[in-house]
Amino acid sequence: MARGQTMAAQKGPAQRRSGAKAAGPAAPAGPTRDELLAYYRDMLLIRRFEERAGQLYGMGLIGGFCHLYIGQEAIAVGVQAAKRPGDQMITGYRDHGHMLVCGMDPREVMAELTGRSGGSSRGKGGSMHMFSTEAAFYGGHGIVGAQVSLGTGLALANAYRGDGKVSWAFYGDGAANQGQVYESFNMAQVWKLPIVYVIENNEYAMGTAIDRSSSETRLHKRGVSFNIPGEEVDGMDVTAVKTAAQRAAEHCRTGKGPYLLEMKTYRYRGHSMSDPAKYRTREEVDEVRKTRDPIEHVEDLLEKYGWADEAALKAIDAEVKRIVADAAEFARTSPEPHPSELYTDVYTEA
Amino acid sequence: MTDILMPALSPTMEEGTLAKWHVKVGDKVSSGDVIAEIETDKATMEVEAVDEGVIEALLVAEGTEEVKVNSVIARLAGEGGAAQASAPKPEPLPEPQAADPNPQPASRAEARGDPVRAAAAPPTAPAVALRDPELPEGVSLVKVAVRDALRDAMAEEMRRDPDVFLMGEEVAQYQGAYKVSRGLLDEFGPRRVIDTPITEHGFAGLGVGAAMAGLKPIVEFMTFNFAMQAIDHIINSAAKTLYMSGGQIKTSIVFRGPNGAAARVGAQHSQDYGAWYAHVPGLKVVAPYDSADAKGLMKAAIRDPNPVVFLEHEMLYGQEFDVPEGIDWVVPIGKAKVRREGTGVTLVAYSRMVGFCLQAAEKLAEEGIDAEVIDLRTLRPMDTETIVNSVKKTNRLVTVEEGWGPMGVGAYICAKVVEDAFDYLDAPPARICQEDVPLPYAANLELLSMPSVEKIVAAAKAVSYR
Numbered sequence: 001m002a003r004g005q006t007m008a009a010q011k012g013p014a015q016r017r018s019g020a021k022a023a024g025p026a027a028p029a030g031p032t033r034d035e036l037l038a039y040y041r042d043m044l045l046i047r048r049f050e051e052r053a054g055q056l057y058g059m060g061l062i063g064g065f066c067h068l069y070i071g072q073e074a075i076a077v078g079v080q081a082a083k084r085p086g087d088q089m090i091t092g093y094r095d096h097g098h099m100l101v102c103g104m105d106p107r108e109v110m111a112e113l114t115g116r117s118g119g120s121s122r123g124k125g126g127s128m129h130m131f132s133t134e135a136a137f138y139g140g141h142g143i144v145g146a147q148v149s150l151g152t153g154l155a156l157a158n159a160y161r162g163d164g165k166v167s168w169a170f171y172g173d174g175a176a177n178q179g180q181v182y183e184s185f186n187m188a189q190v191w192k193l194p195i196v197y198v199i200e201n202n203e204y205a206m207g208t209a210i211d212r213s214s215s216e217t218r219l220h221k222r223g224v225s226f227n228i229p230g231e232e233v234d235g236m237d238v239t240a241v242k243t244a245a246q247r248a249a250e251h252c253r254t255g256k257g258p259y260l261l262e263m264k265t266y267r268y269r270g271h272s273m274s275d276p277a278k279y280r281t282r283e284e285v286d287e288v289r290k291t292r293d294p295i296e297h298v299e300d301l302l303e304k305y306g307w308a309d310e311a312a313l314k315a316i317d318a319e320v321k322r323i324v325a326d327a328a329e330f331a332r333t334s335p336e337p338h339p340s341e342l343y344t345d346v347y348t349e350a
Numbered sequence: 351m352t353d354i355l356m357p358a359l360s361p362t363m364e365e366g367t368l369a370k371w372h373v374k375v376g377d378k379v380s381s382g383d384v385i386a387e388i389e390t391d392k393a394t395m396e397v398e399a400v401d402e403g404v405i406e407a408l409l410v411a412e413g414t415e416e417v418k419v420n421s422v423i424a425r426l427a428g429e430g431g432a433a434q435a436s437a438p439k440p441e442p443l444p445e446p447q448a449a450d451p452n453p454q455p456a457s458r459a460e461a462r463g464d465p466v467r468a469a470a471a472p473p474t475a476p477a478v479a480l481r482d483p484e485l486p487e488g489v490s491l492v493k494v495a496v497r498d499a500l501r502d503a504m505a506e507e508m509r510r511d512p513d514v515f516l517m518g519e520e521v522a523q524y525q526g527a528y529k530v531s532r533g534l535l536d537e538f539g540p541r542r543v544i545d546t547p548i549t550e551h552g553f554a555g556l557g558v559g560a561a562m563a564g565l566k567p568i569v570e571f572m573t574f575n576f577a578m579q580a581i582d583h584i585i586n587s588a589a590k591t592l593y594m595s596g597g598q599i600k601t602s603i604v605f606r607g608p609n610g611a612a613a614r615v616g617a618q619h620s621q622d623y624g625a626w627y628a629h630v631p632g633l634k635v636v637a638p639y640d641s642a643d644a645k646g647l648m649k650a651a652i653r654d655p656n657p658v659v660f661l662e663h664e665m666l667y668g669q670e671f672d673v674p675e676g677i678d679w680v681v682p683i684g685k686a687k688v689r690r691e692g693t694g695v696t697l698v699a700y701s702r703m704v705g706f707c708l709q710a711a712e713k714l715a716e717e718g719i720d721a722e723v724i725d726l727r728t729l730r731p732m733d734t735e736t737i738v739n740s741v742k743k744t745n746r747l748v749t750v751e752e753g754w755g756p757m758g759v760g761a762y763i764c765a766k767v768v769e770d771a772f773d774y775l776d777a778p779p780a781r782i783c784q785e786d787v788p789l790p791y792a793a794n795l796e797l798l799s800m801p802s803v804e805k806i807v808a809a810a811k812a813v814s815y816r
Contacts, residue, residue, distance in 0.1 A: 051381050055400045058357025059420055070382075088563070121596035129594035138562055138599065143586050149552050150587055153559015160515070160541065160565060183552025190547070268382075274360040276393040345597040346631050348655045 031239045033307040035081070039238045040298045040308075041316050042080075043073035046097040047295060048324045049106060050269075053096065053113055057273045061332060062113045065142075066127045069097035071268040074294035075200055076101045078241025079168055082249055086163070090138040090151040091170035093128035094200075094267075098170065102135040106323055110331035118334030122341060145178030147171060148197065152184040155195035155258075166252045167195045174205025176219050185226040185258065192257035196248040197223075199262045200235065206271040207279040220262035228258050235263030236292040266292065352401050354424040356410075356417050357388070359395050366390045367415045368423060377405045379426070386423070403428045480685035480733075482646070483677075491672035497530045499641035499673055500606075500662065503648035504531070504568060506678075508538055511566060514652055517544040517553060518570030518607075527572045528608060528667055554580030554605070558587045558657075561603040566652060571607035574623045574661065581626075588657035589632030602655045606648075609637070609661035610702060610752040611800060617788035622753035624700065625762075627659040628729035634683055635729040637661040639704035641671035643727055646681025654683060661729075663702045686733035688740070692722035695810045696740040698763055699750040700726040703801060707750055710806035719814055729759060734766045741771045746813040747779040750801055755783035780809040 031039070050068040057066050069076070072094075080101040083089070091098050099109050104120060112119030113127050120130045128142040138154060141147040151169025158165040175181065176199055188195055199219045203210050210217050220230035229251065233244040241263060248259035266288045270277040277285075302308040359366065370387040379385055379399040386397040403426035410423040417423065494502070508514045515538075520527045522535040522545040535543045546553040550571065557569040571577040577584065588601045611620035628635045634656055638644045644662070651658040673679070689704060690711050697707040704725045711721040722740050726732065741747050747767055749760030760781035767779060785799040 048381060051398065051400050054398070055357070058397075059355060060358055090559075119596075121594055121598070124596055125594040131591070131595035131599045133598050138559075139591070139595070141587070143582055146555060146582065146587055149555020149583065150559035150562065152552075153556035153561070154563045155559075156556050157560040157563030157565050160560070180551045180555055183547075183549040184555065186547055186549065187552060187556060191544075270395075274393070276359070276395045278394075345593045345595075347634075348592055348597065348600055350655055 031242075033302075033305070036239075036298055036302055036305075037308060037312075037316070039074075039077050039081070040295065040302065040313070041320065042077045042101060043238065043295045043298065044316065045106070045320045045323060046070075046073045046076065046100055048320050049100060049110070049327065050096060052324050052328050053110065054269070054273065056110075056114065056328060056331065062127070062273075063115065064126060065093065066113065066273045067094040067271065068267070068269045068273070069094055071288070071294075072200055072202060072235065072263075072265045073097055074238040074241055074297075075170075075198065075235045075263045075265060078238040079170075079196075079198060079245045081238075081242040082245035083168065084166070084249070086136060086165045087249075088136045088138055088151070088154045088158075088165065088167045089170070090147045090154060090167070091140070092144060092147055092172065092175060093140070093142050094172070095128065095130065095140045099130055099132070099135075099137055099140075102132065102137040104130070104132050104135050104137060106327040107330040110327040111334045114331040114334070115336065116331060116334035117337045117341070118330060123337040124341065124345065145171060145175040145180050148175065148178070148181045149184045151197075152188050152193060152195055152258075155188065155193035156191070158194050159191065164253060165194065166249050167193075168198060169195060170198045170200055172205065173199065173201040173203065173210050173214070173219060174208075176201075176222060177205075177213060182222075182226070185223055185228055188258040189223075189226045189228050192255060194252035194255075195258045196245065196252060197228075197258060197260045198245075199260070200265055201262055202265050202267045204267070204271070204279065206275070207277075209279065218262070220260055223258070223260040228260050230260030230262060232262045232264060235265035236294045237297060238294060351406070351428060352403060352426040353422045354385070354397075354399070354426060356419050356421050356423050357395075357397055358419045359388070359390055359393050363390055363419060365416045365418050368410050368412060368417050369394065371408055371412050373405050373408075375405050375408060379403065379405060388417075399426075401426060401428075480682040482681055482685070482687070483679065485674055486677065489674050489677055492675045493670040494641045494645075494673040495668055495670050496641050496644045496662070497528060497667040498532075499645035499671075500530050500648055501532060501534065502673075503645040504652070505534060505537065507649055507652040508534070508542060511652075513564065514566045514568065515542040515544065516568045516570060517546055517557060519546055519548055519572050521545060521570050526570075528664060530662075530667070531570070550576050550579040551583070554583040555587065557603055557605075558583050558601055561588070561601040561657075562591070562599050566602045568604045568606060568652060571605065573619060573664075574607050574609040575619050575621055577605065577607065577623070584627070584633070584657070584659065585630050589630050592656070593632060600655050601657050604648075604651045604654075604658045604660050606651075606660035607662060608664040608667070610663050610665075611784075611789055611796075612664040614791060614793065614796065616791045620789040622661075622701075622751060622784070623659075624661060624729050624751065625753050625758045627661075628732070628759065628762075630730075632657065633730060634658045635661065636683060636727065637663075637701040637729055638727055639666065639689075639701055639725050641669075641673045642679065643681055643687070643725075645673055646679045647683060647727065649678075649680045650683050653680070658683070661701060665702050666705075669705075681727070684728050684731045684733060686736040687725045687727055688722060688736065689725045690721065690723040692720040693744055694720040694722075695746040695748060695814055696722050696724060696737065696744045697748050697750060697806065697810065698724045698726060698737055698760075700729060700759070701752070703750040703752060706801060706803050706806060709803045710810065713803065713807050714810055717811070717816070719810060719816065721810060726759075732762070732766075734763070734770070737763060738767060738770045741767050742774045745774050745776040746810075747775070748782065748806065748809045748813060749779065750782045750806055752784055752801060754786055755781055756786065758783055777813040777815065780813050782806055782809055
């Protein structure tokens with residue numbers, strides 16, 4: 001797997017901290033300059049990647065279901081910053097952003113979207129079904145809520161081995177109403193499994209607003225009857241996400257069992273590419289974009305602290321643009337899978 | 351310069367209406383800006399800019415209908431010029447390779463114009479002939495109940511591999527609802543013999559997740575009736591993930607428990623799921639009859655790197671059969687066993703119905719019909735070769751299963767025999783199944799509903815025109 005384009009978030013924490021000293025006076029106890037710049041770059045990469053995916057979908061190069069992560073970038077990026085190497089990540093079908101922050105090659109992700117042999121599943125999975133054992137990314141699941149039980153199983157393996165890893169299971173406000181979520185909560189707490197449940201509450205389960213579907217809309221309280229601590233987090237603020245994720249991970253790693261984070265967020269696009277999103281007003285979407293955009297938030301901080309001028313940000317923009325253009329080009333030119341792939345990977349020999 | 355193309359709202363959209371422009375010539379746009387609205391009879395959607403630049407030309411007027419997908423609707427002048435060079439242009443999708451008009455015939459299948467099959471023939475038969483292990487000299491056979499053979503298999507594999515563990519309802523402290531896991535908690539402790547809450551959907555998912563992480567779980571369902579709550583994880587998560595991940599994620603896991611009808615427990619607790627799971631690519635499905643197969647196949651299932659559905663039978667748990675003692679007894683998955691050789695009629699069955707067929711064969715022998723009894727042992731991959739070879743000898747076929755007939759195991763066997771041994775059949779095959787009703791509770795109706803030795807004898811005689 002080509003590693004040339006792994007994200008800045010893959011840098012070790014030490015590298016990031018070393019940059020802080022050079023950064024000078026601003027922002028006590030907050031993120032360092034290098035950290036903020038890395039968040040900016042990683043979130044921007046997701047956004048530009050998703051915009052390009054939307055474009056390729058419009059051109060007919062991507063088929064079927066395609067769920068974009070635009071608006072929710074701070075969550076995957078903030079959690080990744082709190083993860084340790086070896087920690088597993090698992091999510092549902094809105095998974096492109098998670099794969100990019102885990103360090104999967106943007107080329108392979110985009111080529112999987114176009115169903116080509118260069119895709120991470122060699123074209124046999126598609127947008128909703130990508131995995132990487134190398135990046136400890138376990139999918140990419142199309143059945144709403146399934147990743148919560150599976151992620152709890154990853155945590156069971158961690159506890160069984162006593163290896164100190166934490167499993168991070170992401171799901172939305174829609175999946176939060178699935179029964180298996182609560183079956184998993186129960187077992188995770190009874191067995192004190194190291195798992196952080198990350199709810200990405202973007203307020204709409206496909207077209208159904210949360211207050212129309214949920215008797216308790218404060219989803220971080222959904223662990224109360226299982227004695228699982230939960231907190232609400234501003235999911236549009238990447239540093240808030242990271243700080244909360246660190247608290248949650250600490251809880252898990254000290255043997256206290258599962259932890260619940262409700263990330264308040266918003267998706268700018270429809271549920272999937274074929275959703276015109278008529279269930280909400282344009283004013284509502286515009287308001288979030290204008291006042292809560294996670295990327296502009298970091299941009300503002302960088303400017304406020306004097307940590308990056310326009311030229312520096314433009315350089316990052318150009319680099320991201322190049323990566324995305326390269327991924328799109330690869331995804332358009334990578335050949336379709338050979339017919340002989342039809343019957344491979346149904347069973348494995350070893 | 352960058353072309354902006356008419357996008358598709360859905361995979362099936364071919365054209366639409368350009369309802370509104372939100373920009374005009376000379377406007378500066380950047381990624382994410384809404385530049386237009388398009389409509390079809392089903393939906394309206396905003397078009398966002400992907401590239402940055404200045405609108406140079408709007409090529410399609412507002413309100414234009416029947417604008418073809420991928421036609422150029424506007425043109426963008428790059429902000430800095432050169433950076434825009436890599437912008438995508440409409441390109442036809444490459445032709446699928448399967449439709450190559452000039453294939454090089456490399457095999458008979460390809461020469462018949464079936465390139466997909468030729469390139470990727472499904473593995474219908476194992477390359478190496480599967481055989482039960484030879485019994486070394488001096489190995490003695492001991493009588494063991496099926497439940498204990500299953501327990502011994504699990505215990506031996508747990509001693510052999512620290513990644514193997516058992517989870518399920520009442521498997522630990524209670525020693526198993528049917529006592530199959532008796533003694534395992536004492537030997538292996540609560541870390542490896544895990545009592546779960548009554549939560550099939552959840553613990554099946556946990557088991558699959560642990561398997562994805564490289565462990566080798568044995569997930570016990572108290573009965574397979576309750577596994578319907580968990581069938582999504584068995585099929586969608588366990589069976590399909592290897593394929594969907596391009597071979598990256600393996601799930602070595604055994605789902606086991608009693609299957610089929612016990613006695614007088616009513617419709618919801620009496621069902622044979624053989625056909626259900628055997629339908630699914632990615633799963634292996636095993637359904638043994640005697641103790642030696644129960645042990646040898648369980649050991650093979652635990653070692654198998656694929657998900658295995660292991661169908662046991664409550665009515666067989668207490669029956670004793672010979673098991674080789676003191677050796678590592680592993681029976682290959684995917685190989686049927688001829689339990690009784692004969693030349694008059696082929697009886698094919700699995701699990702408890704094998705015993706019914708053996709009894710029927712004795713009765714038929716009294717009437718001068720020499721029946722051959724095939725124990726499938728594995729439903730997927732099915733050893734149809736053994737069945738077809740038998741039918742070529744006997745020219746008559748009766749299938750026996752506890753499941754319902756429509757779309758069932760017998761239906762599949764009949765189809766395979768018609769495909770592979772049509773000319774050898776001297777009579778239409780017969781199927782004995784559970785009657786096509788939910789299993790009744792009343793003793794007499796239950797008996798009427800289930801396959802029986804008498805029904806098998808009658809069917810064998812019918813296909814023998816006797």
